[in-house]
Amino acid sequence: MNGVVVLALSDLSSGQSGVVVDVVGGFGMRRRVEAMGIRPGKSVTKVSGMFMRGPVVVRVDNMEVAIGWGMARRIMVKVVR
Amino acid sequence: MGYGEENHGEGGAVRRVVAKAVPWSRRRSPSEEKKMVLLMGNPNVGKSAVFSRLSGVHVIASNYPGTTVGYTEGYMKLGDEKVKVIDVPGAYTLEPTCKAEEVAVEMMTKGDLVINVVDATNLERNLYLTTQLIEAGVPVVVALNIWDETKHKGIAIDVRKLEEMLGIPVVPTVAVTGEGMARLVHRLGEARSVGTQRRTSSQRWAEVGRIVENVQLIRHRHHTVLDRLAEASIAPVSGMPIALGVLFGCFQLVRFLGEGLIEYVIDPLFNALYLPLMTRLSGLLGAEPVLHKILIGELIKGEIDWSQSMGALTTGLYVPFGMVLPYVFSFYLVLSLLEDFGYLPRLAVLFDTVMHRIGLHGYAIVPMLLGFGCNVPGILATRILESRRERFITATLISIGIPCAALQAMIFGLVGKRGVQWVVIVYLTLFVAWLSLGRILNLLVKGFSPALLMEIPPYRMVSLRLIAKKVSMRIRTFLYEAIPIVVFGVFVINILYIVKVFDVLASLSSPVVIHVLGLPKEAVVPIVLGFLRKDVALGFLSPLDLTPKQLVIGATVLAMFFPCIATFVVFIRELGWSSMLKAAGIMVIVSIGFGGLQNLILR
Numbered sequence: 001m002n003g004v005v006v007l008a009l010s011d012l013s014s015g016q017s018g019v020v021v022d023v024v025g026g027f028g029m030r031r032r033v034e035a036m037g038i039r040p041g042k043s044v045t046k047v048s049g050m051f052m053r054g055p056v057v058v059r060v061d062n063m064e065v066a067i068g069w070g071m072a073r074r075i076m077v078k079v080v081r
Numbered sequence: 082m083g084y085g086e087e088n089h090g091e092g093g094a095v096r097r098v099v100a101k102a103v104p105w106s107r108r109r110s111p112s113e114e115k116k117m118v119l120l121m122g123n124p125n126v127g128k129s130a131v132f133s134r135l136s137g138v139h140v141i142a143s144n145y146p147g148t149t150v151g152y153t154e155g156y157m158k159l160g161d162e163k164v165k166v167i168d169v170p171g172a173y174t175l176e177p178t179c180k181a182e183e184v185a186v187e188m189m190t191k192g193d194l195v196i197n198v199v200d201a202t203n204l205e206r207n208l209y210l211t212t213q214l215i216e217a218g219v220p221v222v223v224a225l226n227i228w229d230e231t232k233h234k235g236i237a238i239d240v241r242k243l244e245e246m247l248g249i250p251v252v253p254t255v256a257v258t259g260e261g262m263a264r265l266v267h268r269l270g271e272a273r274s275v276g277t278q279r280r281t282s283s284q285r286w287a288e289v290g291r292i293v294e295n296v297q298l299i300r301h302r303h304h305t306v307l308d309r310l311a312e313a314s315i316a317p318v319s320g321m322p323i324a325l326g327v328l329f330g331c332f333q334l335v336r337f338l339g340e341g342l343i344e345y346v347i348d349p350l351f352n353a354l355y356l357p358l359m360t361r362l363s364g365l366l367g368a369e370p371v372l373h374k375i376l377i378g379e380l381i382k383g384e385i386d387w388s389q390s391m392g393a394l395t396t397g398l399y400v401p402f403g404m405v406l407p408y409v410f411s412f413y414l415v416l417s418l419l420e421d422f423g424y425l426p427r428l429a430v431l432f433d434t435v436m437h438r439i440g441l442h443g444y445a446i447v448p449m450l451l452g453f454g455c456n457v458p459g460i461l462a463t464r465i466l467e468s469r470r471e472r473f474i475t476a477t478l479i480s481i482g483i484p485c486a487a488l489q490a491m492i493f494g495l496v497g498k499r500g501v502q503w504v505v506i507v508y509l510t511l512f513v514a515w516l517s518l519g520r521i522l523n524l525l526v527k528g529f530s531p532a533l534l535m536e537i538p539p540y541r542m543v544s545l546r547l548i549a550k551k552v553s554m555r556i557r558t559f560l561y562e563a564i565p566i567v568v569f570g571v572f573v574i575n576i577l578y579i580v581k582v583f584d585v586l587a588s589l590s591s592p593v594v595i596h597v598l599g600l601p602k603e604a605v606v607p608i609v610l611g612f613l614r615k616d617v618a619l620g621f622l623s624p625l626d627l628t629p630k631q632l633v634i635g636a637t638v639l640a641m642f643f644p645c646i647a648t649f650v651v652f653i654r655e656l657g658w659s660s661m662l663k664a665a666g667i668m669v670i671v672s673i674g675f676g677g678l679q680n681l682i683l684r
Contacts, residue, residue, distance in 0.1 A: 014316075028178065031282075032534055035173035037206035039286065048316045054434035055443065055533050057315055062202050062234065064315075064539075066430045068442065068532035 005079050010056055010072040012046040018077030019043050025074050033075065036065050044077060116164040118157065118269070119188060121214065122198035123207055124171030125423075125538040127226045129153075130256035131198050132168040133550055135266070140554060150184040151464065153554075159269060167192070173206070175213040176282070179467060179531075194220050194272050196265070201225045201253065202234050202539075204297055208289045211247065216279055220272035221249050224265050228253040235300035243296040248275045257544045307540040314424070315537065320431050327424065328450075331415045335454065338411030339486060347403045351387060359385050359395055375575045388617055396617075397571035401564045401647075404616070405455055406556075408486040412454030413555045414548070421543040421551075426535060433533050439519025440526065441466075442533040445475045452483035456648040458559060459483065460655055469656075470528030474519065476652055477664040480644040481671055482515025487616040488640060495619060496636050499629040506683070510637050514675050518667070570646035574612070583609055597673055598634050599680040601625060611639045612646060630683045634676050642672035 006021060020042050023030045037060045038044065047057040047064055056072040058065055067075070120135075122128050136155025153168045172185035189195065197214055199207040214221045223243075231238060244251040250268045254261035280288070313319045359377065363385060366373040377385065378392030385392075387399035419425055425447055433443030445466060452459025459479045463472040484492065496503045577583060587605040594605045607621035622635045643665065644652065653661045 031174070031176060032178040034282065034286075035176075035178055035209070036534060036536060037203075037209075047312070048320075050317050050430065050434050052434050054317070054437075055430050057430060057537065061205055062236075063206065064311075064537040066426070066433075066443075066533060066535050066537055068433070068437075068534060071532045071534060 003081065005081065006076050007079055008073045009044070009046065009058065009067065009075040009077055010049070010053075010069055012056075012077065012079065014046055014048050016079065017043060017045040018079040020075060021078045022076040023074065024076060025071070029071065029074070033067075033071070037061060037063070038065065038067075038075065115156075116159070116162065116193045117191065118159070118164055118166045119169050119192035119195045120166065120198055121169045121185060121189065121195050121210070122171065122226075123173050123200065123203075123210060123536075125536055126171075126198050126200040126203075126207065127256045128171060128198045129168055129551075130544070130547055131196065131224055131226060131254065131262075131265075132166060133547055134256050134259055134262045136166045140550075150181050152184070152188070157266075159266070164193075172210065174210060175217065189214070189217065189219060192219065194222070194269060196224055196269070197221050198224045198226050198256075201228050201231045201238060202236060204236075204238065205289055205293045208247075208292060209285060212280075212285050212288060215247065215249065215275050216277055216285075218274045220274045222265065222269055222272045223247065223249060223251040224256075224261075225251055225253045226256055228261065229255045229258075233305060237298040237300070239296045239298075243292065246292050246295065249273075257542075257547070311423075311427075311540050314427050315430060317431070320427070324428055324431050327419070327428075331419065332453070335408065335411045335415050335486065336490075338414070339408040342407035342411065343403065347407055351399060351403055355398075356385065362394070371579065374579060375572060378575070389620070391571065391575065391617075393568055393572040393575065397568040398564075400571075400617075401560075401568075404487050406559075409455050409458065409559055410552070410556060412451070412486070413458075413552050413559075416451065416454075417548045417551045417555075418543055421541070421548060423538045423540045426537045429533070429535070430537065438523070439478070439516065440474055440523030441471050441519075442531070444533070444535070445471060448475050449479060449483060452479035453486065453489070455485045455487075455559075456480060456483065456644060457651050458555075460648060460651050461558075463655065467531050468528055470526050473656060473660055473664070474522045474526055476656060476660075477522065477667060478515055478519055480648055480652065480664060481518060481641045481668055482511050484511065484640045485615075485645075488619065491616040491619040492636050492640075495623050496629075496632055499632060503629050503633050506633050506679075507636050507640070510675055510679060511640060514641060514671055518671055566647045566650045570650070574646070593673060597677045597680065598638060600631055600635060601627070604631075604635060608635065608639060608642070612643045612649070615639050615645055630679075633683065634679050637679060638672045638676040641668060641675060643668055 007018065012018060020038060020040050022040060023033050023038070025033075033039070038058070042060055045059045047059050049056045053069040055066045055068050058067065118135075120128050120132050132153065132155070135157045137157065140153055140155040150170050152170055155166050156163050157166045158164075167188065169185050169188050170181040172182040174182065175186050175189070177183040177186055195214055197211050199211060211221070211223060225238070225240065225243075240251055240253055250271045252261055252265045252268055254265055256262065314323045363373065363377045363380070366377060374392070376392050376394045378390035378395050380386075381389050385395050387395060387403060390396050429443030429446055431443070432446040436443050436445050445463075447465065448459045448462035450459075451462045456479055460476045463475045466472050466475060492504060492507055496507060583606065586609050590609065591602060591605045594600050594608060595602060600608075603625050604622060604627070607618045610621065611618035619636055619639055622632065627635065643649070649661070652664065
C-alpha cells in the first residue's frame with residue numbers, strides 16, 4: 001500500500017526513515033529536542049530501539065541522538081510507504 | 082571544590098549588563114584583571130582537546146559557584162600577554178535547557194573573546210550556537226574542529242565562504258593532533274563583535290540552513306570499521322553482550338593494574354622509605370601511650386602493620402596512598418579510555434531501561450561504575466546528573482549496593498576461601514538490595530528526573546596525551562579530597578576509640594548483631610569499625626572462626642551498612658547533612674534487613 005502515515009518516533013522500526021512533522025510537548029521539551037537538531041522538516045532515521053520501552057536512537061544529519069522513550073513517543077514523523 | 086581561584090567577583094553583575102556588544106578592548110581597562118578567553122561549543126566537539134592544546138600545565142578544575150557544574154581553567158600566551166582560558170561547559174544553545182547551559186550563558190557574558198569550537202562533521206547543528214554567539218555581540222573566532230574526519234565522511238566545506246557568510250574568522254583544526262592550533266591563536270586578534278539583530282529560533286535555523294547549503298557539499302560516505310562497531314554496540318541484541326564483555330574486561334584490567342602497582346611500586350616504597358621513619362617515631366613515642374595510639378596505632382606482633390595498626394600516620398596514610406590510590410589510578414585510566422573513545426553514552430543507552438526502573442536515566446550508570454573503584458569518586462560523579470532527586474538516589478545506592486575495589490578484594494580473598502558460591506551469594510544479595518531499594522526510592526523520593534536525551538558521538542581514536550592529562554587532573558582532585566579526610570577521620574576515630582565511644586556503640590548494637598544477624602559477640606566491634614574501613618573491618622572478622630554463612634552475613638552487612646568515613650564526608654559535602662542522615666537511616670535498615678534475611682534463608 002502506498003501512502004503517507006504519521007507515526008511517533010518510538011513506533012518506527014529500525015532502519016526506517018521519516019520527516020519530523022511535529023514535536024508534541026511543552027516549550028521546554030521542544031527547545032531541548034530542537035537544540036539537538038531534531039525539528040520539523042528534518043529527516044531522521046531510526047538506528048535502534050531498546051527492549052521494554054528503552055531509549056530510541058535516531059540519526060539526524062551526521063549524528064546519532066538517543067531519546068528517552070517517553071519523549072520519542074511525542075515526536076511525530078511522516079513516513080512514506 | 083573550592084581550591085581553585087575564582088575570578089567571578091562582584092563586578093560580574095554589572096559587567097553582565099554592559100557586556101552587550103562592546104568589543105573586548107573597551108570592555109575593561111587593561112590593568113583591571115586578566116583577559117579571559119572562553120572555549121564554547123556543543124558537547125563532544127573536542128573542546129577539551131582544544132583547551133589542552135592552548136593552556137599550559139597549570140590547570141584548575143572548579144565548580145561554578147552555587148552549582149554542581151564543573152569547568153576547567155588555565156592560562157595561555159597571547160602576544161606578550163598572559164590570558165586566562167576557560168573551558169566552558171558544553172552547550173547546544175544559549176537559550177538554556179539545562180544547568181550546564183545556564184552556566185555557559187552566564188560565563189559568556191564575562192568573557193572577552195570566545196573561541197567557538199565547531200564539529201566540522203556536524204556543521205548545521207553546531208552553527209546554531211555560532212549564530213547565537215554572534216548575535217550576543219561577543220567577539221568570536223570559530224575553530225572548525227575534527228577537520229580530519231570530514232574527508233572520511235565525504236564532507237567538503239568551503240572555509241573561505243563560511244568565513245564570509247558568518248563575518249568572523251574560521252580556522253580548520255584537529256585539536257587531537259594540534260593541527261591548525263597555531264593558526265587559530267594567530268587569528269584570535271581578528272575577532273571582533275559583529276553584533277547582528279536578535280532573531281527567533283526559526284529565523285536562526287533558516288539562516289543556518291542557508292549557510293550550510295552554500296558552504297557544504299556531502300558526497301558518498303563509506304562505512305569505516307569504527308562505524309560498524311558503533312552500530313553493533315548500540316543494537317540491543319549485540320550491544321548487551323558487548324557491554325558485559327567490555328565491563329568485565331575493564332574490571333579485570335583495573336584489578337590487574339591496581340594489584341601490580343601495589344605489589345611492585347607502592348608497598349616497596351612504603352617499606353623501604355617510610356617504615357624506618359615510623360619505626361623510629363614509634364620508639365620515640367613509646368612513653369606516650371595516648372599519642373602513640375593516635376599517631377602510630379597498635380603494634381601488631383611488635384611491628385607496624387600498615388593496614389591494621391590504625392594510626393593516623395600509619396594506616397591513615399597507607400589507606401589512601403597504598404590501598405585506594407592504585408585502584409583509583411587504574412580505574413580512572415580505564416574509564417578515561419572508555420570516555421574518550423566514546424563508549425560511555427552507548428552504555429548509558431543500553432542501561433537506560435534498567436535505570437529507568439529505579440528512577441534514574443541511563444547516564445547514572447557512570448557514577449555507579451565509578452563507585453566500584455572507590456565510592457568517593459562515584460558520589461562526586463553524581464554531579465553529572467541534573468536533578469537533586471537523581472543525585473540522592475544514585476549516591477544512596479552507591480553507598481549501599483556498590484562495594485569498592487578494596488572491599489571486593491577482601492570479599493574475594495576471605496569469603497572466596499570458603500567457596501565461590503558464597504561470594505556469589507554476597508554479590509547477589511547486594512544486587513537485589515540495590516535494585517529493590519532503587520525501586521522503592523523511585524516511589525518515595527519526590528522531585529523529577531528529566532528524560533534521557535543525548536547525543537551519541539561516533540567512536541574516535543583516543544589521544545594518549547589527553548588521557549594522561551585527564552587522569553593526572555582526576556588523581557590530583559582525588560588526593561586533595563580524600564587524603565585529608567581519611568587522615569583526619571582515622572585521627573578522630575582513634576580519639577573516639579580511646580574515650581570508649583565504640584564500646585558504647587558496640588554494647589548498644591550487640592543484641593541486633595547477635596540475635597538478628599546471628600553473629601558472635603566478638604563480631605560487633607569489627608562491624609562498628611566498618612565505618613572507618615570496610616575492607617579492614619572484614620579482615621578483623623577472619624580470625625573469629627565464623628561459619629561460611631556468618632562470614633557471608635558479615636561481609637554483606639559491612640558492604641551495605643554505613644559508608645566508610647571518606648564516603649560519608651563526601652556524601653555530606655555533596656548532598657548535605659539531612660540527605661546524609663536520611664541515607665544513613667536507610668542504610669542501617671537495609672543492611673539489618675538483608676543480613677537478617679540471609680540469616681533466615683541460608684543454612
